[in-house]
Amino acid sequence: MSTSIIELKNLWVSYPLGKKSRISDLFKKRKEKKEFWALKNLNFDVKKGEVLGVIGRNGSGKSTLLKILSGLILPDKGEYIVRGKRPVLLSLGAGFDGELSGIENIYLNSLLLGHKKEEVDAKLNDIIEFSELGDFVYEPVRTYSSGMRSRLAFSIAISLDPDILLIDEVLGVGDQAFREKSEKAILEKIKQDKTVIIVTHSASLVNKICDRVVWIHLGEQKAVGLTAEVVPKYNAFMNGRAKK
Amino acid sequence: MTVFAKFIRSIKEHKDLIRYLTFFDLKSNVARTYMGFLWWIIDPILYMMIYYLLVVVILGRGGPHYLVILFTGLIPLKFTTACLVDSTSSIVGKASIIKQIYVPKIVFILVRLCVNSIKFLLSSIVLMLFLVVYGIDFEWTYLLYPLIAVIHAIILLPLMILFAHVGVYLRDIKNLMQYIARVLLYVSPVLFTISDVPKRLIALFYLNPFTTVIESYRNILLHHSQPLWLLLGGLIVISFILLYFALKILFKYENEYAKVI
Numbered sequence: 001m002s003t004s005i006i007e008l009k010n011l012w013v014s015y016p017l018g019k020k021s022r023i024s025d026l027f028k029k030r031k032e033k034k035e036f037w038a039l040k041n042l043n044f045d046v047k048k049g050e051v052l053g054v055i056g057r058n059g060s061g062k063s064t065l066l067k068i069l070s071g072l073i074l075p076d077k078g079e080y081i082v083r084g085k086r087p088v089l090l091s092l093g094a095g096f097d098g099e100l101s102g103i104e105n106i107y108l109n110s111l112l113l114g115h116k117k118e119e120v121d122a123k124l125n126d127i128i129e130f131s132e133l134g135d136f137v138y139e140p141v142r143t144y145s146s147g148m149r150s151r152l153a154f155s156i157a158i159s160l161d162p163d164i165l166l167i168d169e170v171l172g173v174g175d176q177a178f179r180e181k182s183e184k185a186i187l188e189k190i191k192q193d194k195t196v197i198i199v200t201h202s203a204s205l206v207n208k209i210c211d212r213v214v215w216i217h218l219g220e221q222k223a224v225g226l227t228a229e230v231v232p233k234y235n236a237f238m239n240g241r242a243k244k
Numbered sequence: 245m246t247v248f249a250k251f252i253r254s255i256k257e258h259k260d261l262i263r264y265l266t267f268f269d270l271k272s273n274v275a276r277t278y279m280g281f282l283w284w285i286i287d288p289i290l291y292m293m294i295y296y297l298l299v300v301v302i303l304g305r306g307g308p309h310y311l312v313i314l315f316t317g318l319i320p321l322k323f324t325t326a327c328l329v330d331s332t333s334s335i336v337g338k339a340s341i342i343k344q345i346y347v348p349k350i351v352f353i354l355v356r357l358c359v360n361s362i363k364f365l366l367s368s369i370v371l372m373l374f375l376v377v378y379g380i381d382f383e384w385t386y387l388l389y390p391l392i393a394v395i396h397a398i399i400l401l402p403l404m405i406l407f408a409h410v411g412v413y414l415r416d417i418k419n420l421m422q423y424i425a426r427v428l429l430y431v432s433p434v435l436f437t438i439s440d441v442p443k444r445l446i447a448l449f450y451l452n453p454f455t456t457v458i459e460s461y462r463n464i465l466l467h468h469s470q471p472l473w474l475l476l477g478g479l480i481v482i483s484f485i486l487l488y489f490a491l492k493i494l495f496k497y498e499n500e501y502a503k504v505i
Contacts, residue, residue, distance in 0.1 A: 016503060016504065067502065072342070073500075086346065107264055112341065
């Protein structure tokens with residue numbers, strides 16, 4: 001029985017609704033009726049070394065869940081427990097400064113993601129190689145194509161070896177060759193006993209690589225369990241809806 | 245006390261990030277506008293000339309050595325204004341990062357302080373060169389300059405944190421800042437010295453912490469006398485208390501920002 005590396009207990013997350021901010025917001029949190037509950041009473045564990053899929057249609061609360069997992073926001077009610085370092089979201093070049101070169105952005109992005117300068121120094125060549133950017137790595141990022149930016153962002157995130165990897169449907173970046181390389185790299189991480197959480201609405205992707213799945217619909221947890229159990233339920237539900 | 249412990253810990257854990265963000269900001273600044281940094285010096289010089297024109301030439305006031313009186317006030321004021329204005333957009337301006345990666349918000353505020361401190365350092369050198377060329381002697385009191393600058397920064401930090409917090413919730417504050425900057429110019433002894441102020445208003449002027457700071461700079465640079473130690477000491481104590489509350493607010497609301505930005 002492998003240990004749980006992440007635990008969500010009775011988790012509720014809301015977003016404030018309503019138009020303008022009020023001055024009173026500065027000094028006390030609004031206790032208002034007007035709020036939108038993005039996640040309602042989530043209860044599941046993530047085991048160390050497993051690949052967990054989170055599926056649900058758009059607007060189901062998947063992105064909110066990712067924000068909770070990566071520590072960007074705190075739950076309103078319930079608990080979020082993570083044993084070890086905070087998971088890192090594979091984000092596409094957050095914080096990239098177009099005026100700076102590829103290498104400078106590698107440092108910037110890595111430091112923002114919480115790594116130390118020495119780690120980056122050690123992995124710098126690996127990152128540059130993986131990105132296949134060649135000499136472009138010395139050019140300012142504003143000269144890059146969107147594919148190049150994505151490749152750089154992915155190379156940084158994957159090379160810096162977080163223990164828990166959060167992926168938000170980002171596998172569709174770059175051309176076919178790079179996509180295959182990315183998938184291979186992620187599968188490598190999986191083999192190395194890293195925990196991976198993938199958020200997607202592609203049932204086929206989930207079938208391909210996930211051990212277990214959590215299905216979220218309109219903020220509620222509809223099912224959690226082995227891929228083979230949950231995905232058919234999800235598919236049935238989605239097809240049923242489509243017919244209506 | 246844990247508020248300060250968290251503050252120190254955040255700095256330690258992210259010192260590389262703070263250093264790099266500061267360095268990249270300065271670099272970006274210079275890349276984007278050639279005059280980027282030069283503007284920090286040209287701006288006070290232009291204002292100095294304009295106010296000299298207004299006060300001495302047109303109004304016939306100002307007194308002897310008005311040029312250096314102005315300049316020694318304008319440079320520290322520029323540091324103050326730049327810090328306060330920058331701080332209001334320090335968190336809100338990083339919305340895209342905040343919504344994707346967890347970074348302690350104090351990092352962004354400290355980066356603004358560091359960037360402006362470096363610009364202040366460089367323009368201070370220009371200031372001292374100006375004074376030397378003007379004919380003022382470089383005396384040992386000049387060595388106290390860095391100390392006053394540090395106290396100046398200590399006074400600014402809690403204010404910057406509060407402005408940054410407000411900046412997240414009240415987007416209007418950005419428009420307000422230009423007026424605040426203006427008012428700050430007039431309620432600080434920049435266009436005049438504290439001895440020009442009518443006796444009954446002097447106490448009010450000292451309610452503005454920057455009055456003490458600017459007069460201290462003037463003392464050491466122009467009069468070769470001591471900074472206003474007692475008042476500075478009081479300001480440090482008040483600033484630390486204010487810092488405690490500012491940090492408390494920041495740490496309490498940090499995680500809400502990602503939802504509201």
